[in-house]
Amino acid sequence: MEKVKARRVITNQREIKKRIEKDLDLYCQKAIELGASDARVVSAKDVVVDERVRLKCAMPHCHLYGSSPNCPPYTPTPDEVRKALCRYKYAILFKHDVLPKEDFVDPQQWLKGHEKHQKMTHKIASALESLAFNDGYYLAMGFAAGGCKTALCGGLPCQFLDSGRCRFPLMSRPSMEGMGIDAFGLAAKVGWEIYPVAHKNVDQDSISCAVSVGIVFVH
Numbered sequence: 286m287e288k289v290k291a292r293r294v295i296t297n298q299r300e301i302k303k304r305i306e307k308d309l310d311l312y313c314q315k316a317i318e319l320g321a322s323d324a325r326v327v328s329a330k331d332v333v334v335d336e337r338v339r340l341k342c343a344m345p346h347c348h349l350y351g352s353s354p355n356c357p358p359y360t361p362t363p364d365e366v367r368k369a370l371c372r373y374k375y376a377i378l379f380k381h382d383v384l385p386k387e388d389f390v391d392p393q394q395w396l397k398g399h400e401k402h403q404k405m406t407h408k409i410a411s412a413l414e415s416l417a418f419n420d421g422y423y424l425a426m427g428f429a430a431g432g433c434k435t436a437l438c439g440g441l442p443c444q445f446l447d448s449g450r451c452r453f454p455l456m457s458r459p460s461m462e463g464m465g466i467d468a469f470g471l472a473a474k475v476g477w478e479i480y481p482v483a484h485k486n487v488d489q490d491s492i493s494c495a496v497s498v499g500i501v502f503v504h
């Protein structure tokens with residue numbers, strides 16, 4: 286495998302401005318190469334952190350609540366997240382089309398079907414974060430979708446909570462929603478078609494597509 290080249294860290298804002306536009310475009314291209322169906326540069330100002338999003342993990346309790354350090358209640362509070370994220374200017378928002386949509390939408394197929402799609406979101410988020418980090422954006426930070434217990438560990442008990450040794454230390458990430466980020470709102474704001482997927486008593490034909498969304502804050 287070709288080795289990644291590290292770039293010197295610079296702090297001169299004028300120099301960063303000169304190169305960041307090209308870098309952000311490259312990260313969008315890279316997301317597509319890695320399997321995303323679309324990727325956009327978004328202003329970090331457009332990312333909303335909302336207490337209600339994180340609360341939705343607990344009410345009603347998600348089956349993954351407390352199942353790994355990447356899910357609430359272990360994730361940072363919305364206040365902490367908001368304070369940290371407002372220090373960034375740019376992020377890459379990407380989506381992966383879930384095909385067939387039944388992998389998310391069908392109540393039975395979803396049980397195992399969703400895992401590979403959310404794994405892909407973890408892979409893209411961690412790969413873009415690593416690329417940006419090595420390009421000198423040393424505070425780059427990526428978030429994925431769903432819980433890593435099912436997306437990466439196939440439902441096995443979390444090894445990090447058990448012994449402090451994550452099975453996928455470089456790939457596992459909190460979800461956007463677990464950090465309190467309004468992922469639905471942001472996806473809709475950039476024009477992507479996105480539906481709530483609640484399974485029971487929902488007419489599946491009313492949901493024309495399903496997506497898994499992730500984000501990487503670059504600088």
Ligand code: SF4
Pocket residue numbers: 352353354355433434435437438442443444445446450451452453454457
């Ligand atoms: S061991 Fe698995 S469930 Fe636990 S943090 Fe790592 S990826 Fe997530």
